[in-house]
Amino acid sequence: MSTSYRSTRSSEQSTKTFEEAVIQGLATDGGLFIPSEIPTIDQKIIERWSKLSFQDLAFEIMKLYISDKEIPDSDLKELIKRSYSTFRSEDVTPLAKNVTGEHENLHVLELFHGPTYAFKDVALQFVGNLFEYFLQRANKDLPQEQRKKITVVGATSGDTGSAAIYGLRGKKDVAVFILYPTGRISPIQEEQMTTVGDKNVQTLSVKGTFDNCQDIVKAIFGDKEFNERHNVGAVNSINWARILAQMTYYFYAYFQAVGASGKVKFVVPSGNFGDILAGYYAKKMGLSVEKLVIATNENDILDRFLKSGVYERSDDVAATLSPAMDILISSNFERLLWYLARDTLANGNDLEAGKIVREWFTELKADGKFVVDSAVIQTALKDFESERVSNSETTSTIKEVYATSKSPKNYILDPHTAVGVCATKRQILKDNDSSINYISLSTAHPAKFADAVNEALSSFPEYSFEKDVLPAELKKLSTLEKKIKLVDRADIELVKSIIDEEMQKMGL
């Protein structure tokens, strides 16, 4: 069983515990943590799992990656139960079957029923509880001044910030500071973040761009003195616990679509490759998935890589209708590259794979790209396919599905989900095989991306954003008091002094 973790870049065999991998986030050699071995399950276990609730399934999966000496079974069960009690759906991630009205075998996996209406909640609700659990255990019986604390500092251009805040609000010994560019995130996203009243949460509205915010956060991480004083942590998308928590819905959705066996393709709107990577682990564990389809917007580094073998950062990020996927490079892709290197070039040798990955990333840093052998792409294509979707295709997909859906009528996709559904329809045409079930992942509620949805649907006379899209819970946010700290210069010293000051007020 695999309950220890190694780095994707290490040339040493040394490993970390689950707790170390989660709290540390990134390995000291710059690599990402992966399990020393992927646990596998047989068809008998699949049969048994196919009848479990989401929570019980999450427990069975996580148990294979976390030693019960680190987290006893009863504690893990309790953590899972608490993490998913905040979801509005009993299924946690329900599958909307045959929702487009056009293809009986196209299903939409709704991942947006958590507190912030986006898929990141599935992981971050769990990660928040996990952080608190590890801290409480370390701090047991310690006097106040010796308690270990974590100060989470992050920059957001939208979804990640609110999901992190809702994951960590009210958690003991944890402070959260989220920076965002003033006036450059959507009103709903700002309301979601700034109306959280918990004392341990502070949003910082920074006069500047998202890049300014991100640079400040990077500088804070690099500031040794500040770091030691506040124990600065991140909950960014490379954290192993996020990938682990996301595996559950691949199994659960598969079982809901076809039971214990059947042909399934997953289509995943992708940016940093965290979501679809969880599907890769599910497949390698033994879930019989035909293919995982990467759906990208115009920021298409992943699609280009699979078609050309060249992993190349473009000069500029394109601002698309699906902003949560606007990335230059995909941070989690390094994990897949490690498996591709091991299985294709390194004869299964772990240490050799780490060396190859290190070389690729040295090249990427120096030249902005690296090229892999065609054999590596052949290996990748055994598990993956890819589709690139333009802005205009995104809009027309929202329109089409609204017009054709019958049960429920007028189903409304958010633009990220629309990228996935557009890619799914292309796949259905290409494959021309009605025995395949397509599960298209829906990563956000449409209310979060009002402009894109309104642009697509305003020509329908009966359509109304207020009536058809906006949930009462989100509508209410605009009436709540906002807690915002304005930072009128994008300046690291200024941000550090504000964090110092606010930490005092929080009593941390």
Ligand SMILES: *Cc1c(COP(=O)(O)O)cnc(C)c1O
């Ligand atoms: C983060 C996010 C994505 C992309 O997920 P990755 O794990 O980065 O590939 C897609 N859609 C929405 C709405 C998101 O918030």
